[in-house]
Amino acid sequence: MPQTLFEKIWDSHVVVESDNSPSIIYIDRHLVHEVTSPQAFEELRLNKRRVRRPDLTIATMDHNVPTSNRSLPIVDQISEIQIKTLEKNCQDFGIQLFDIQSPYQGIVHVIGPQLGITLPGTTIVCGDSHTSTHGAFGALAFGIGTSEVEHVLATQTIRMEKPKPFEIKVVGKRKNPHAITAKDIILSIIRHIGTNGGTGTVIEYRGEAISDLSMEQRMTICNMSIEAGARAGLVAPDKKTFDYLRGRKFTPKNYDDLVSQWQETLYTDSNASFAKSFTIDVSNIAPQVSWGTNPAMVCDVTDSVPFPEEYAKGNEDQKKAAEKALQYMNLKAGTKMTEIEIDRVFIGSCTNSRIEDLIEASKVIKGKNVSSKVRAMVVPGSQMVKKQAEEMDLDKIFKDANFEWRESGCSMCLGMNPDILAPGERCASTSNRNFEGRQGTGGRTHLVSPVMAAAAAIKGHFVDVREMDLN
Amino acid sequence: MTPFRKIKSIVMPFDKVNVDTDQIVPKQFLKSIHKTGFGKFLFYNWRFDSNGNLIPGFILNDPKYKDSKILITRDNFGCGSSREHAVWALKDYGFFVIIAPSFADIFYSNCFKNGLLPIILDSKTVDSLFQTSSEIEVDLEAQKIKTPTTTTSFEIDEHRKHILLKGLDDVAMTLEHEDKISDYEKHATIPSLL
Numbered sequence: 001m002p003q004t005l006f007e008k009i010w011d012s013h014v015v016v017e018s019d020n021s022p023s024i025i026y027i028d029r030h031l032v033h034e035v036t037s038p039q040a041f042e043e044l045r046l047n048k049r050r051v052r053r054p055d056l057t058i059a060t061m062d063h064n065v066p067t068s069n070r071s072l073p074i075v076d077q078i079s080e081i082q083i084k085t086l087e088k089n090c091q092d093f094g095i096q097l098f099d100i101q102s103p104y105q106g107i108v109h110v111i112g113p114q115l116g117i118t119l120p121g122t123t124i125v126c127g128d129s130h131t132s133t134h135g136a137f138g139a140l141a142f143g144i145g146t147s148e149v150e151h152v153l154a155t156q157t158i159r160m161e162k163p164k165p166f167e168i169k170v171v172g173k174r175k176n177p178h179a180i181t182a183k184d185i186i187l188s189i190i191r192h193i194g195t196n197g198g199t200g201t202v203i204e205y206r207g208e209a210i211s212d213l214s215m216e217q218r219m220t221i222c223n224m225s226i227e228a229g230a231r232a233g234l235v236a237p238d239k240k241t242f243d244y245l246r247g248r249k250f251t252p253k254n255y256d257d258l259v260s261q262w263q264e265t266l267y268t269d270s271n272a273s274f275a276k277s278f279t280i281d282v283s284n285i286a287p288q289v290s291w292g293t294n295p296a297m298v299c300d301v302t303d304s305v306p307f308p309e310e311y312a313k314g315n316e317d318q319k320k321a322a323e324k325a326l327q328y329m330n331l332k333a334g335t336k337m338t339e340i341e342i343d344r345v346f347i348g349s350c351t352n353s354r355i356e357d358l359i360e361a362s363k364v365i366k367g368k369n370v371s372s373k374v375r376a377m378v379v380p381g382s383q384m385v386k387k388q389a390e391e392m393d394l395d396k397i398f399k400d401a402n403f404e405w406r407e408s409g410c411s412m413c414l415g416m417n418p419d420i421l422a423p424g425e426r427c428a429s430t431s432n433r434n435f436e437g438r439q440g441t442g443g444r445t446h447l448v449s450p451v452m453a454a455a456a457a458i459k460g461h462f463v464d465v466r467e468m469d470l471n
Numbered sequence: 472m473t474p475f476r477k478i479k480s481i482v483m484p485f486d487k488v489n490v491d492t493d494q495i496v497p498k499q500f501l502k503s504i505h506k507t508g509f510g511k512f513l514f515y516n517w518r519f520d521s522n523g524n525l526i527p528g529f530i531l532n533d534p535k536y537k538d539s540k541i542l543i544t545r546d547n548f549g550c551g552s553s554r555e556h557a558v559w560a561l562k563d564y565g566f567f568v569i570i571a572p573s574f575a576d577i578f579y580s581n582c583f584k585n586g587l588l589p590i591i592l593d594s595k596t597v598d599s600l601f602q603t604s605s606e607i608e609v610d611l612e613a614q615k616i617k618t619p620t621t622t623t624s625f626e627i628d629e630h631r632k633h634i635l636l637k638g639l640d641d642v643a644m645t646l647e648h649e650d651k652i653s654d655y656e657k658h659a660t661i662p663s664l665l
Contacts, residue, residue: 015655016648021630024645026652028661036554038504049642052652055663064502078502085504096664117664129553129577143577145555146506147584147641155645157652161628163576195489196547199576229550231576252662294489294550317488317545414552416498423521435493435551437516 002269004165005236006202009140009266013123015157022159028122029139030152031108032059032095034086035416036127040150041089051093052156058117059090060098062107064416067379067406070100079417093153104249106382106408109133109350113219114384116248120237120262125152130350130432132225135234136218137241138266140202142232163231164275166201168193170209172283178360179466180285182217183352183430183449185209186224187288189280191298198230201276204268205235209282215244216354223351224432227295236267287465289337290434290447292325297434299337301452301464307333328436329444330424338462340446344427345376345457346439347403347450349413352430353381357450358389362397364454364468370402371460377404377419379411403457415440428456472586474638478567479608480540483530484601490544491551492578496560509556510563541568541609543600548589549578558585568609570616572597583631584641590616590625611635 003011016024030053037059044051051057064079074080083100090097098104104111109130112118118134124141125131127149134141144158152158168189174180190197203225210218218235225233235241242259245251252258286300299306308326312319326333331340347353347361358380370376378398380386386408389395395405412419413431421427421443430453431438434445448456455465500512517529525532542561548571549557558581561569567587572594574582582589588611592600600607600618608617611632616623634641645652 015651018630021628024648024651026655026659029664035501039506039555042504042506047640047642055665056661058664076502082502082504119662122661127553129551143553145553145558145577145581145584147555147581151642151645154642155652156656157645159630159641159645160580195550196573196575199547199573226551229547229575250662250664258662294491320486321488414493414498416501433491433493433551435491437497438493441497441499441516441521 002271004268004272004274005138005204005266006140006165006234009121009123010162022161024157025123025160026157027125027152028056029117029124030057031112031124031126031131032057032149033063033108033126033128034061034082035063036146037089037149038082038085039146040153041093043150044093044153049154051095051153054094056156057095057153059086059095060105060108060111061086061100063410063414065100065409066417067409067411067419070407076418103383103387106384107350107353107410109223110353110381110385113137113215113244114248114382116245116251119245120241121266125158129226130223132230132232133219133223133350135222135225135232136215137245138234138237138262140232140234143226163200163202166198166203166230166276167274167278168203168205169207169277169279170205170282171207171279172209172281173212174209174282176466178363179287179451180282181360181449181451182213182220184285184288185282186221187290187295187298187447188285190224190228190295191288192280193228193278195227195294195296196229198225198228201230203228203230203233205233210235211238214356215240216356219354220351224295227432237262287449287452289452289462291329291331291337292322293328293434293436295432295434295447297322297325298447301337301462303337305331305333305335305337338464341426341461342374342428342446342456343425344421345374345453346379346412346427346429346431347377347453348379348381348411349431350381350410351432352450353379353385355385355388357430358385358394361450361454362394364451364465365401365403365458366397368401368458370457373460374457376402376457377406377412379406379419380408382408412439414438428453428462472638472640475567475586475588475635476612477608477610478540479606480538481536481606482541482543482600482603483536483539485530485542485544486601488545489547489550492549492554492557493551495549495557496554501554501556506559508563509560510565513560513564540566541570541607542566543570543597545571546573548574550575553577555581555584558582558587562587570597570600583634586635586638588635592623592625596623
């Protein structure tokens, strides 16, 4: 029977299948970080259990680490306890850790691919919903809760009902690929299918517009699958995928043999059927900006803030949600998006903190200055990204323009470290969630691409980045 | 985990769609290395103002619902972050059941690991339960919700029902399949990270 890529990966990892209960699925890669793991290790200790496969488990600290000078002690003592706890847990259970001083430290979803931990056809989990990022490499990768982290540590498997395959066809050619980015594609998709459009599914992104994307751009797309409610998102591996992973720290020695195997198996059969399908044409999409408090509340930068009834299309619950969102965001329906002034800019997060993101953003700001009303920061996704950027002198471009150039971590995407918005502050952010208070209690987040964030930093308000010179 | 069989309580009508886990328990409370004590942080930013005073009008602050053990809400409850802290907070606060037309996948799965029963019902039935002011009974064994005037059935996966009814540990149950896991490992080629 013809199968989708997701079904092939699923089937090859089934340990126990059962009709009336979740299947037991083997996990090839388990990524661990400081915030969602302490209680899992604690349970292992209480139940006298070991970590079954430390050789398939890797840890780093990213969520609450400060992004200021790493030679100074951590000021937040509760954060420090969490960091020390991860160090102790990794030591006690024999898990490899890239700690705060490591040259490999970084956001777990940035370092996975950079180190060649992420591989096509594998199953990857992490106690973090943005694990879907790794799907860009044709892996089945998804976020899990802390009890499941414990389950994977103890058994190297997970119990899960089989999600349904969902095809999203991305067709057309972007007119200006520097201005219309992968972020704009995924925000458009979520805007159309909604924050629960993908619930219970694994999305496969297909079509010419996906093939056109670089690996890092595909990661941006897969990363935000969870914002559409999907368990995971993936892209079939191709030459770009195989080239990206060649020669990295953990790339297997028999890599070329593996590539041959993957080429023979890792694709959706031509007659395979999906439970659901959606097509989007990207030839005419505009840069996207979120106006509300969930990632489906998005419009074109050329639009105005929508009226709740217009957004809700007759759905009373959605109308109430939009009214509440506008109140929280302190926005008036009908205001042009380009007239919205901002206080802060954040370029970073597992969605948009990779080298290509920084290169593209640096083109916008080169030779210009951040608006005097704006505080702007760049937080590279990993120490490796930071180093690479510094070798290219990107840090100088950012610093010369008055951007803060920080150490790597999740930072202001979720504000668990000192990088937060003050109440009422408005931020153009390259992160993935614009929920109430996400970047700081009372803070207001607008999701945009790195080039849109950079342009807003300079002008002090949103601008259509297509009007700027990006060459 | 304590077994769950039956509960009787008034329902707290939580009339919002897309309630994300950042609202259920804000990030500043995720730094604990323990599972307990999260109830006081439940819906913190909606419950308390910047001075730590209760915000009147927010449903958790309404004394009428003080002893409610059943939360009824709208579509896509628990979306966003995978943080299990959201479930720990709801459970610690005193909820045993959450009823909604749909839940986010990770949140739904997290509930069962902590003895919290998420029930999916069609929007119309949810609407009518929103109007119920008297106590309702949720019977997991019988898969029924009883109001003084109606009885509604709900669906639940057999394995998950069993886990909740017996208060079982998922890890121990999976380890009963140790032979199959070892067998899988013998045949699979998984590149090591060492």
